Amino acid sequence: MRRTLVAVMAMAVITPVALAACGKDDQKATAWVGTSTAPTASASADGEPVTESATVPVSLTITPAAGKTGVPVSAEIGVKVAGGKVTDVTLKDAKGTPVSGKLRDDGTSWIPAKSLSPNQKYAATVVATADNGQTTTQTTSFTTMGKPGKKTGTGLYLFDDRTYGVAMPVVVEFSPGIKKADRAAVQRRLFVSTSPAQPGVWSWTSSGTQAYYRGPEFWKPGTTIAVRVAVGGLPTGGGRYGDRDRSATAKIGRSFEMKVDNASKKMTVVQDGKTVKTMPVSLGKKGTPSSSGVMVVMEKKxxxxxxxxDTDGDDGYVTDIEFAQRLTWSGQYIHSAPWSVGDQGRRNVSHGCVNVSPSNARWLFDRTLIGDPVTVKGTGDKLSYGNGWTPWDLSWSEYIKGSALPVPASLK
Incomplete structure (x- = not known):
């Protein structure tokens, strides 16, 4: 059955953070870090070559510029070092309280662990170590902007201490959607780590209202996923700023896949690589076909x-439903349908849902997790991308085209 009534789904509201503002070049804090030596050839009195040491300057530049005001609360401490590396960054507020954070993997900036406070003065100290062991310390101070007038709301469909299916994508929602020109800056503030480590890429829907994160394959059972949507105070375009940071750490459970074939009118359930059950189904009739594609369980009622x-008028209906599992925003579900048991396995009579018997519906409901994959094939309707959590409905090569940042060659 299809219904247009959208069930309320719990969603964590979050927001993007602003990137660190940079001053003009002549305002940046720059210091010589020290010197490294490189051999250079010269000649002795008898004409024999002699190796000497030539000093090579090592420089450090940090941002925001000293005295900068109106800095977004998503500010990062930008670092640019030549001939050495950054070995320590300290950020303190006006009371001298340290702010925790860490360097980006590429070493280009230091990111506070949470959004900074508005209308506050901060002081940063950066220590760099030259290749020859010499160190230097550089400081800067800046003041953050006040609370913005316009915000972009965001939602994270992942919650702490929950267990999800192997196809659970990381889903971040934006309202209003992020325009293409602003997506790269936002994507740089979306962080995911997995244990055991598994590769992944962010990809945007065409409207910019959602960004998904997934890997080339389903997650390994037992994986821990940690997510930080660090967009609180981040400029998101059109004079808007992210409303707040949000994060979650969750688990991936056992592998549990549901495969529905219109030709046979059956669902095959595969757990941890083994077929554990098959059951007859009835799909959408000709006028209201079920969508074919790779979906995931989004909600369970x-x-x-x-x-x-409200939408179908005189052709509409009001029906009590048991063991409903949502697959799409438009209203495609797996659910108990006692009225179509005689048709299940034989013909399609639903309004687009996957009808199963009451006993099979309960059996599935008791075993599924949010994020379990459901594949439907052979119907007369193709799943629309974005109609549900649909990143797995694209091939990997097509999916990564939605990234606003370059995709590493190893993942292409």
């Missing part, structure tokens, strides 16, 4: 009501 009278 043991009991709910489908009400389509």
């Amino acid at each position: 043991e009991a709910t009501v489908f009400d389509t009278t």
